[in-house]
């Protein structure tokens with residue numbers, strides 16, 4: 001956790017920005033909830049616990065800054081709400097998502113499945129891939145096995 005904060009601090013500094021206490025509180029919330037794809041409002045509610053004086057506008061500005069610097073990606077999973085997704089340090093390209101149309105869950109795939117395609121693009125189109133997004137819409141394993149009568153019981 002501390003190492004990752006330090007890394008983000010360096011990313012900010014290299015672009016001429018400081019990791020202020022408010023920015024740090026926002027980054028910590030993103031790290032602690034890494035898999036949750038939080039909206040700005042979600043982030044704000046969690047940051048308020050750590051830094052009660054912080055305002056929603058500050059959280060918005062911090063999230064915009066982090067997304068300008070590609071530390072987080074602004075995502076839209078089809079529900080019209082912008083969500084913030086922390087990039088993983090280990091992979092240079094953005095991870096893939098499995099979005100369930102039944103329960104709305106978003107699972108992540110960490111392997112870069114596009115590498116063979118990237119190689120083809122380089123070879124056949126002389127195109128160097130810097131990044132990509134690949135999100136799948138479908139029915140997750142949790143929803144797939146649900147019997148219709150189980151759904152009605154709730």
Ligand SMILES: [Zn+2]
Nearest residue numbers: 085095097108
């Ligand atoms: Zn994600």
Ligand SMILES: [Zn+2]
Nearest residue numbers: 093112114115
């Ligand atoms: Zn890739």
Ligand SMILES: [Zn+2]
Nearest residue numbers: 100103140143
């Ligand atoms: Zn589901």
